[in-house]
Amino acid sequence: xxLLARLRLRGGVHPDGRKELxxxxxxxxxxxxxxxxxxxxxxxxxxxxxxxxxxDHVRKGQLIGTRVGMxxxxxxxxxxxxxxxxxxxAAPHPSGLPVPTITxxxxxxxxxxxxxxxxxxxxxxxxxxxxxxxxxxxVGLGGAAFPSAVKLNLSRGSGVTTLIMNGGxxxxxxxxxxxxxxxxxxEVVAGILLIQRAxxxxxxxxxxxxxxxxxxxAMRAAAAGTGVEVRAIPSMYPMGSEKxxxxxxxxKEVPAGGRAAxxxxxxxxVGTAFAVHQALSLGRPLVSRIVTVSGGAIGVPRNLEAPIGxxxxxxxxxxxxxxxxxxxxxxxxxxxxxxxxxxxxxxxxGTSGLLALTHKEIGQPSPAPCIRCSTCVRACxxxxxxxxxAARIRAGDLAAAVDLGLKDCIACGSCSYACPAHIPLVHxxxxxxxxxxxxxxxxxxxxATRKLADARNERMExxxxxxxxxxxxxxxxxxxxxxxxxxxxxxxxxxxQETETA
Amino acid sequence: xxxxxxxxxxxGLALGLGLGFAARxxxxxxxxLVAEIEALLPGSQCGQCGYPGCTGAAQALADGGAPxxxxxxxxxxxxxxxxxxxxxxxDLSGVKDSVPSIAEVREELCIGCTxxxxxxxxxxxxxxxxxxxxxxxxxxxxxxxxxxACPTEAILMRPIPVTMQTWYWGKPALEAA
Numbered sequence: 234x235x236l237l238a239r240l241r242l243r244g245g246v247h248p249d250g251r252k253e254l255x256x257x258x259x260x261x262x263x264x265x266x267x268x269x270x271x272x273x274x275x276x277x278x279x280x281x282x283x284x285x286x287x288x289d290h291v292r293k294g295q296l297i298g299t300r301v302g303m304x305x306x307x308x309x310x311x312x313x314x315x316x317x318x319x320x321x322x323a324a325p326h327p328s329g330l331p332v333p334t335i336t337x338x339x340x341x342x343x344x345x346x347x348x349x350x351x352x353x354x355x356x357x358x359x360x361x362x363x364x365x366x367x368x369x370x371x372v373g374l375g376g377a378a379f380p381s382a383v384k385l386n387l388s389r390g391s392g393v394t395t396l397i398m399n400g401g402x403x404x405x406x407x408x409x410x411x412x413x414x415x416x417x418x419x420e421v422v423a424g425i426l427l428i429q430r431a432x433x434x435x436x437x438x439x440x441x442x443x444x445x446x447x448x449x450x451a452m453r454a455a456a457a458g459t460g461v462e463v464r465a466i467p468s469m470y471p472m473g474s475e476k477x478x479x480x481x482x483x484x485k486e487v488p489a490g491g492r493a494a495x496x497x498x499x500x501x502x503v504g505t506a507f508a509v510h511q512a513l514s515l516g517r518p519l520v521s522r523i524v525t526v527s528g529g530a531i532g533v534p535r536n537l538e539a540p541i542g543x544x545x546x547x548x549x550x551x552x553x554x555x556x557x558x559x560x561x562x563x564x565x566x567x568x569x570x571x572x573x574x575x576x577x578x579x580x581x582x583g584t585s586g587l588l589a590l591t592h593k594e595i596g597q598p599s600p601a602p603c604i605r606c607s608t609c610v611r612a613c614x615x616x617x618x619x620x621x622x623a624a625r626i627r628a629g630d631l632a633a634a635v636d637l638g639l640k641d642c643i644a645c646g647s648c649s650y651a652c653p654a655h656i657p658l659v660h661x662x663x664x665x666x667x668x669x670x671x672x673x674x675x676x677x678x679x680x681a682t683r684k685l686a687d688a689r690n691e692r693m694e695x696x697x698x699x700x701x702x703x704x705x706x707x708x709x710x711x712x713x714x715x716x717x718x719x720x721x722x723x724x725x726x727x728x729x730q731e732t733e734t735a
Numbered sequence: 736x737x738x739x740x741x742x743x744x745x746x747g748l749a750l751g752l753g754l755g756f757a758a759r760x761x762x763x764x765x766x767x768l769v770a771e772i773e774a775l776l777p778g779s780q781c782g783q784c785g786y787p788g789c790t791g792a793a794q795a796l797a798d799g800g801a802p803x804x805x806x807x808x809x810x811x812x813x814x815x816x817x818x819x820x821x822x823x824x825x826d827l828s829g830v831k832d833s834v835p836s837i838a839e840v841r842e843e844l845c846i847g848c849t850x851x852x853x854x855x856x857x858x859x860x861x862x863x864x865x866x867x868x869x870x871x872x873x874x875x876x877x878x879x880x881x882x883x884a885c886p887t888e889a890i891l892m893r894p895i896p897v898t899m900q901t902w903y904w905g906k907p908a909l910e911a912a
Contacts (some may be wrong), residue, residue: 274899328902626906660907667903672812674901675835682876683778685857690780 242481244614245469246647248405248568250444255527255534256408260416262538263551265339269311269542270322270579271297274332276372277379278304283335289316292346294518297335300367306380306582307370309518311540314339325545325564325581329574337542348516354427359389362431362513369512370582371519374504375399375410375473376565378583381505387494388432394497396434397482398425398506400441400448401466401473404566407586409523410503412536414441414448417507418455424506425461427513432499437461439503440482444468470568471645475500477614489641504585524584526552529591530559539580545587546576559589567594568646601654609658612651615641619648623661631665639665768797768820775816777808779856781878796821804830808878836892837875838882842867844889851881851890 274280281298285291291310298308317338321331351357357365367382402410414421429437439456441449443465452463466472466481476487478500485496493500504523511517520541527534532553539548545562549555562573564584573587580587609619617638625633639662648658773793780788784805786795795801796817803817803825811830818825838859840851845867852860852868859875862868872895882890895901 324899326899326902327904328897328899330897330899330902332899657907660904663904664906668906671901671903675812678873679777679876682857682859682874685859685874686779689856689858 242467242469242477242614243616244612244647245471245477246612246650247468248470248650250468251405251527252408252411252444254406254531255525255536256411256445258408258412258533258535260412260523260536260538263540263543263548265312265341265343265540266543266547267339268317268544269314269337269339269540270544271308271311271335271337271542272322272324272332272579272581273298273308273334274324275308275378275541275581275583276306277377278302278306280333281305281308283319283333285316285319285335287316287319290314290340291316291337292344294346294348294516294520296518297337300380304380304383306372306382307368307518308335308541309370309520310337311520311542312337312339313342313344323575323578325571325573325578325584327571327574334579345517350514350516354513355430357430357513359431359433362427362509363389365513366431366509369508369518371505371508371512372582373502374508374522374582374585375502376569376583376585378581381501381509384499384501385428385431388434388499391494392497393432393434393494393499395436395438395483395499396425396429396432397478397498397500398428398437398439398461398503399473399475399478399500400439400445400452400503401478402445403442403468403470403473404568404570404586405470406527406588407525407566408527409525409536409585411445411448412525413507413523414445414503415451418448418451420510421503421507422452422455422459422461423514424508424510425456425503426459427509428501428506429461434499438482439463440466440472440478442466442468442472470647470650471614471643474614474643474645476643489638519582522580522582522584524548524580525586526588527586528559528563528588529594530555530557530589532556541582542579544577544579545573548580548587549576549589555589557591560592561590561595563588563590568650569644598655600656603654603656606653608651608653609648612647614645614647615643617642619658619662622665623656623658626661626665631669634662634665635669639669642666766794766797769793772796772817772820775809775813775820776806777813777876777878779808779876779878781808781856781876781880783807783878783880802826808876810835834894836877836894837872838870838877838879838890839893840868840870841889841891844887846887846889848886850884850886854880854884856880 279301284299285297292313295310300307314337318336322334324332363385371381372378563570622634622637642662646659776789784792786792847865859871
């Protein structure tokens with residue numbers, strides 16, 4: 234089975250897992266920080282709108298940010314306390330740009346709002362499940378943070394035949410999904426069954442990398458008799474990527490430029506399933522998540538259940554602080570995670586890990602020239618030519634890079650990892666994709682402003698026309714009046730003449 | 736001899752009629768290149784190029800009477816696109832690598848004279864007499880007409896602020912050659 238799955242896949246790399254640092258640490262709760270910084274932009278899509286005012290008292294789980302538009306997710310208070318600020322605060326993002334954030338000062342009670350819960354969540358209609366997932370602010374917890382309800386609603390319409398639950402967790406260091414499946418397998422399976430009901434998929438597969446035998450055993454035990462099939466998949470990076478996972482489990486490839494739904498598959502993370510269970514069975518919105526705090530510079534690596542909005546600093550401190558000054562702080566995994574510019578930035582829904590890496594771990598020798606050894610081509614899980622694309626992008630010819638398949642790049646970083654010359658290949662692709670997106674936005678704006686300009690020109694012409702018309706009418710009226718006056722004068726004249734003659 | 740004359744005459748007549756028919760039926764109105772070029776231009780009719788609107792500029796470009804660097808709001812990208820379309824070498828030395836900007840009204844200087852919104856080609860300024868005017872960010876093309884119209888120098892061009900939605904990684908520095 235595993236051999237077959239391995240043969241189905243292309244590319245991939247085998248970075249040192251380093252999962253042993255935190256894999257044996259059971260999930261424990263982070264002591265509540267004094268202040269929580271809840272970002273209104275924790276998901277892909279439009280930022281949420283604040284629904285509270287400064288000074289308001291909020292209960293845990295209360296709605297504090299409403300969704301805006303189709304692709305967006307609401308935000309809830311991660312603890313009870315007082316809203317002390319609504320404004321820009323540093324975001325966990327490599328740009329270090331601020332985002333609108335609601336700051337809550339904890340009152341220490343951590344009191345939940347009272348929720349109504351359905352007696353039997355499994356009896357809910359699929360639309361109701363999706364609506365509750367939406368109201369709970371659940372987003373993809375694997376890292377991309379795409380609003381889950383949007384995915385559920387889209388797949389219900391498109392006829393998904395296979396639901397795949399992603400327990401791959403292929404990023405080195407990260408063990409949060411591993412621990413979740415080991416410690417809370419029952420809840421995860423209950424969540425999976427709810428998602429299955431919401432999309433009506435007849436087949437449910439859970440893919441777990443074979444370097445997590447305990448998680449596989451726990452999930453198999455919990456899934457016994459439910460129809461959910463737990464499968465071991467080979468340990469390889471990027472196995473936790475949607476396209477690779479689908480290929481390994483069912484042997485189908487997502488078409489270039491397409492989505493998993495095109496081949497009748499929906500993929501959700503196991504963490505998302507847990508959040509769905511919490512939302513449906515307990516009524517609790519997504520206000521906390523499990524985070525792996527690890528890395529060579531961390532005193533005691535742990536898996537923490539932390540409230541959304543907790544400053545990264547608080548998590549690092551709770552894990553024994555830094556053994557020595559970390560060379561780099563990373564949010565997410567070391568392959569695809571984002572560098573943190575500031576340790577005070579808050580946790581967001583998509584944060585799977587907080588890593589403090591040492592110089593030895595990041596190892597960043599300066600790049601050397603490309604000798605076209607094509608190691609990156611063998612590493613690319615999509616089957617692209619990273620060296621060729623990077624050369625085009627370096628020369629500024631983004632269109633040629635797109636022709637080579639840039640848009641199918643999943644930015645997994647396997648090429649950069651494998652490159653013996655340490656060329657930052659994936660950085661080139663991220664830059665090029667960003668630049669293309671910016672050009673696309675500029676084009677859309679140009680089209681919109683062109684319409685505005687046309688509308689204005691038309692209006693100006695209409696006004697000129699109407700003015701002319703009005704002037705003509707005035708002139709005509711005046712002429713008529715003059716004629717009438719003249720006629721009256723003549724008539725009067727004739728009258729006097731008549732009286733004179735009479 | 737007669738057969739040759741007759742056949743050539745017939746051939747000439749048939750082809751001539753065919754061409755005449757084609758010229759009538761398949762007539763192309765205007766130069767299609769003009770429309771293609773106009774589609775590339777910003778379309779805000781700001782007139783900074785010196786031509787009456789984008790159609791005039793596109794006409795001049797198609798006739799070869801105008802340089803491809805004529806459109807300031809289009810920036811470097813437009814120059815490259817126009818050069819590719821017209822098959823000419825683009826001289827980028829004079830083109831400023833402009834960052835996308837939008838107009839901003841400095842509220843302490845605005846006297847509410849309404850001159851700026853009257854000249855705005857995309858209706859991007861809202862205001863009325865003796866009230867502070869404001870700019871719609873999404874509609875502003877940074878053509879600069881309002882800057883010239885403002886009697887109190889209350890309008891500036893500011894780069895569009897980068898947000899989380901628009902930020903992206905910069906180009907990596909060139910590795911050692």
